[in-house]
Amino acid sequence: MKNFRQLLIVFVFLGIFASAFQASFAQHFVLYGFVLNSQNGNPVAGQRIIIKSDTNEQYYNFVDTLTTNFEGYFIDTIFYPYDHYTPFEVFTHDCFGIMHLYKFSAPIPQNPYYFTICTGMPMTCFANYSYTLNPAVSLAVDFNNLSFNADDYFWDFGDQTFSNQKNPVKVYSNPGTYAVKLKIHDQFHLCEDSIVKYINVSNVYCNAGFTYSHNPYNPLEVQFTDQSTGGVNYYYWDFGDGTGSALRNPFKQYNIPGNYKVKLTVYDSQPVFNTSDSADALISFVQSDYLNFGGQVFDGLFPVNYGYSELYRKEGSVFVFEASTTANENGVYYYFKKFKGNYLVRAHDVFVSGSTQNLPGYYGNKLFWQDVDPINLTQSSFGFDITLPSTIEYPAGFSSIEGFISKKVNGNLVPAANITLFLLTTDKQPYTVIYSDSEGHFSFPAVEYGTYLVYPEIPGIWTTPYTVVLDENKPNVKNVFFILENSTVASVDETPETCFESIQLYPNPATTEATLLLIPSRQSVSRIVVTDLSSRIIYQAEEKVNNQQHKIAIPLESWEPGTYFVSVISQDVLIKSLKLIKIN
Numbered sequence: 001m002k003n004f005r006q007l008l009i010v011f012v013f014l015g016i017f018a019s020a021f022q023a024s025f026a027q028h029f030v031l032y033g034f035v036l037n038s039q040n041g042n043p044v045a046g047q048r049i050i051i052k053s054d055t056n057e058q059y060y061n062f063v064d065t066l067t068t069n070f071e072g073y074f075i076d077t078i079f080y081p082y083d084h085y086t087p088f089e090v091f092t093h094d095c096f097g098i099m100h101l102y103k104f105s106a107p108i109p110q111n112p113y114y115f116t117i118c119t120g121m122p123m124t125c126f127a128n129y130s131y132t133l134n135p136a137v138s139l140a141v142d143f144n145n146l147s148f149n150a151d152d153y154f155w156d157f158g159d160q161t162f163s164n165q166k167n168p169v170k171v172y173s174n175p176g177t178y179a180v181k182l183k184i185h186d187q188f189h190l191c192e193d194s195i196v197k198y199i200n201v202s203n204v205y206c207n208a209g210f211t212y213s214h215n216p217y218n219p220l221e222v223q224f225t226d227q228s229t230g231g232v233n234y235y236y237w238d239f240g241d242g243t244g245s246a247l248r249n250p251f252k253q254y255n256i257p258g259n260y261k262v263k264l265t266v267y268d269s270q271p272v273f274n275t276s277d278s279a280d281a282l283i284s285f286v287q288s289d290y291l292n293f294g295g296q297v298f299d300g301l302f303p304v305n306y307g308y309s310e311l312y313r314k315e316g317s318v319f320v321f322e323a324s325t326t327a328n329e330n331g332v333y334y335y336f337k338k339f340k341g342n343y344l345v346r347a348h349d350v351f352v353s354g355s356t357q358n359l360p361g362y363y364g365n366k367l368f369w370q371d372v373d374p375i376n377l378t379q380s381s382f383g384f385d386i387t388l389p390s391t392i393e394y395p396a397g398f399s400s401i402e403g404f405i406s407k408k409v410n411g412n413l414v415p416a417a418n419i420t421l422f423l424l425t426t427d428k429q430p431y432t433v434i435y436s437d438s439e440g441h442f443s444f445p446a447v448e449y450g451t452y453l454v455y456p457e458i459p460g461i462w463t464t465p466y467t468v469v470l471d472e473n474k475p476n477v478k479n480v481f482f483i484l485e486n487s488t489v490a491s492v493d494e495t496p497e498t499c500f501e502s503i504q505l506y507p508n509p510a511t512t513e514a515t516l517l518l519i520p521s522r523q524s525v526s527r528i529v530v531t532d533l534s535s536r537i538i539y540q541a542e543e544k545v546n547n548q549q550h551k552i553a554i555p556l557e558s559w560e561p562g563t564y565f566v567s568v569i570s571q572d573v574l575i576k577s578l579k580l581i582k583i584n
Contacts, residue, residue, distance in 0.1 A: 029106060031090065032075035033113030035068050038094075043072025044119055047092055051076055054087040054103065062088075080106050094118045097188035125149040125191040127184045131199060139172040139201055143180075149191065150184035175202045206230035208266045208279035218313065218322075218339050219285060220254045226264070228277075234267040240283070256337070257285035291377055294334035295384035296327075297347040299358055303331030304349045304388070311335055312459045314342040314374060318487055319460030334382075342374040344459050347386045358388040359433050360420060360457075365389065367422070367430060369459045394431050397448025399470040403480025404440045405456060405489070406567070406574040412540065413569050414531045415440030415577045416484050424453040424465070439565060439577040449475070456482055456489045466491035481574060500575060503568055509581035516552040516566060516578075520545045527569040528552055530580070538564060556582050 031051060035044040045068055052063035066074045080086050088109070091101040094117035102113050126148040134140035145153065145166050155163040157170050158178035172178070178201060183194040207229045215221035224237065226248045237245045239252050240260030254260065263280040297307040307327030312319040322343070327333040333347070346369075349358040362372045365387045375384060401423070407416040419436040423444045431452075436442045444454070449472070453465040466480050482489050502519040516528060530539040538559065543552060554566065559582050568575045 027107055028077055028079045029109055030075065030077050030111070031088075031109050031113070032073070032111055033090070033115065035072045035074070035092065035115045035117065038116045038118050043070070044068060044117065045070045045072060047072070047074075047115075047117075047119075049074045049090065049092050049115075051078070051088065051090045053080075054089045062086075078106070092117065093188065093190055097186070097190060125184055125186045125193050127182050127193040127195040129182050129195070129197070131180075131197075133201070133205060134169070137171060139175060141170050141172070141199065141201060143168050143170065143182075145182070147182070147184045147193075149186050150193075151187045152185040152189075154183040156181040156183075172201045177201075202268075206232045206266050206268045206277050208232075208264050208277040210264050210279060210281070212262070212281065212283065215315075218341075220257075220339075222252045222254065222283065223249070224252065224262070224264075225249050226266075228264070228266045228279075230266075230277075231268045232266045236265045236267075238263040238265075254285065257290060259284045290337040291340060292334065292336050292380045293338065293375075293377060293384060294332065294382050295345075295363070295386060297331040297333060297349070298385065298387045299349060300387070300390075304358075305329050305331070306349070307331055307333060308348040309333040310346045310459070311338075312344040312346070312369075313338075314344075314460075319344055319369070321459075338377065340377055342376055344369055344372060344374055345384060345386065346459060347388065349388055359391060359422070359430055361386060361389045368428075368457060370462075389430065391432055392425070392429050395448045395450060396446055397470075399447045399449060399475045400477070401444040401447060401452065401454060401468050401470070401480060402476075402478040403442060403454070403466075403482070404574050404577060405436050405442065405482040405484065406440050406577070407484035409531075410537065412527075412529050412531075412537055413483065413567060413574045414529070414537075415565055415567065415574070416482075419484075420457045422453075422455045422457055423447070424455050426451055426453060426467075428453065428455070439579055440574065441577070454480055454491075456484075458484070458489060461487055461489055463489045464491045483574075500568075500570075503576045503578070505566055505578045505580060508579075509583045510556055511583055512555070512557040514554045514556060514566075514580055516554060516568075518543070518545050518550040518552070518568070520548075520550065524570055526575070528554075529567045529569060530554060531565050531567070533563055554580075 035047045036042065037044050047068045049066040049068065053061050062078060064076055066076055068074045086106045087103060088106060089101060089103050090113055091099050092115050093099055096118065100115050100117055104110055127150065128146040130144045130146060132142050134142050153164055153166055155168055158180050159172060177198055179196055179198055181194060181196045185192050209227040210224055211227055212222050212224045226235065235246060235248050237250055240262050241254065260283045261280055262283055263278055265276060265278045267276045297304045304327060309327060310324045311322040313322040323335060325333055325335065345363040346360055348360040359367060361367055362369060363375060363384050363386050364372045366372045367389045405416045405419050406413040415438065417436055417438045417440060421434050421436065421442050423431040434442050434444065447470060449470045452468045454468060455465040456463050461484065468477050468480065470477065482491055500518060501521050504517040506515055508514065524545055526543050526545060528541045528543060529537060531537055539554060541552065543550065561582050561584055564580045564582060565577050566580050567577045
């Protein structure tokens with residue numbers, strides 16, 4: 001009785017006892033039993049057992065659902081009104097959905113209860129459906145029932161209309177987005193499930209289609225072109241190699257030969273896609289089209305112990321960068337899986353500025369790409385050896401040559417980094433090589449008086465050299481400018497830098513704003529272009545400067561932290577490029 005009083009106090013405290021029974025006293029009994037497999041007598045775990053009161057009395061009713069444990073055992077404690085005889089039922093269903101039932105009256109149940117049933121596929125059901133707009137009937141939707149273990153169906157079409165059909169056809173009165181609910185039951189109403197999908201009903205349709213073309217110089221490069229029709233607003237490409245794209249006309253570079261099933265799916269709206277369609281194609285790449293080749297890089301009679309190689313592929317009348325690799329300690333370089341075609345291979349001993357020992361050179365042992373016969377690659381081979389050209393004696397002195405090389409991107413000038421520049425004699429004998437820095441700046445220091453050629457060397461790019469004369473009247477030249485555009489590098493004879501006495505940028509690093517200070521020597525019109533490391537233009541302005549100091553405020557607050565380049569351009573020539581650091 002002590003335990004009973006404690007339990008009674010708990011129920012009174014929670015307010016459950018009074019609301020459930022509407023009486024001051026209650027009693028309880030324990031109900032338990034087992035579920036066994038009718039085939040082998042083994043316990044049935046996870047079987048659902050239902051206990052409920054079998055009465056029409058509204059002031060008291062009871063229902064509980066149990067699940068057998070691994071021994072097939074179930075147990076429950078039931079409270080009911082004092083001195084009130086109530087009929088109860090305990091039942092379960094077998095693998096055919098047949099009910100197994102015991103009835104008894106409280107307060108004296110018969111214990112234990114044994115259920116011997118067949119087992120098999122669990123009595124579960126899953127609701128699901130698909131739908132398509134019917135192109136033959138305006139605002140009509142064909143519903144396709146995809147439910148599992150369902151025998152009864154109830155459709156709510158979201159517009160106050162309903163259906164009990166398995167695969168109904170619904171014609172809406174107005175276009176719009178509707179929440180369509182499908183509710184199902186199995187044969188014995190032991191399982192219930194439902195699903196809601198939001199569908200956008202309109203008269204807009206789409207049909208997927210696409211074409212593709214291989215790069216004739218590298219078939220692994222494929223350009224896809226959308227040919228879909230209808231009200232298409234969104235695209236998704238599955239390239240068949242685990243990658244995809246949401247662009248309309250994507251470009252894809254495959255890594256290895258093989259067969260790839262490419263699928264394009266198009267949609268007419270978002271976020272609820274009403275109409276969609278798909279198209280696919282099988283793209284094959286043949287392994288025999290791929291070749292491996294390489295060679296050794298030599299410094300005179302000996303292999304270089306560190307080398308760097310660049311590969312350029314001919315496309316039409318131009319050469320484009322294909323790949324790069326390092327040479328090992330024996331000077332060996334190798335390229336894998338390349339297509340038949342014409343190539344240039346250029347090698348460096350060490351990729352640093354100012355090396356006076358060895359110069360970069362091409363297969364064919366030439367300094368300039370125009371003097372080289374391209375490799376006609378028709379079979380795999382290891383015999384494309386390169387002997388690096390050597391320099392002549394450097395003309396040491398106290399003069400210097402400086403300048404900038406820039407490239408046009410979307411009509412704007414941005415710094416061109418890591419460009420190879422030679423200092424040559426007037427008959428193109430090489431003194432040394434340097435490489436432009438991240439700001440496009442280059443410098444040949446400590447040069448004696450004389451006449452020189454400054455020559456940017458870029459594979460496939462035609463160069464106009466810049467002639468520099470150093471003498472007592474002009475011992476230092478700082479206005480050597482080159483512009484890389486399309487397939488040419490042009491030198492610029494104009495020296496607009498003379499229109500500025502000083503160009504300064506502060507503060508640097510900066511947080512919300514930087515100031516560009518221009519101190520001109522004469523009146524001019526200049527453009528200010530700010531680019532990021534990917535050569536994307538972040539800010540630009542055109543300024544008229546006179547003989548006074550000119551300050552230009554550059555707003556940084558909305559920029560991401562990182563490195564930017566501030567370029568001052570006058571008369572279409574890059575005057576100076578300054579590095580700007582944005583911090584939080």
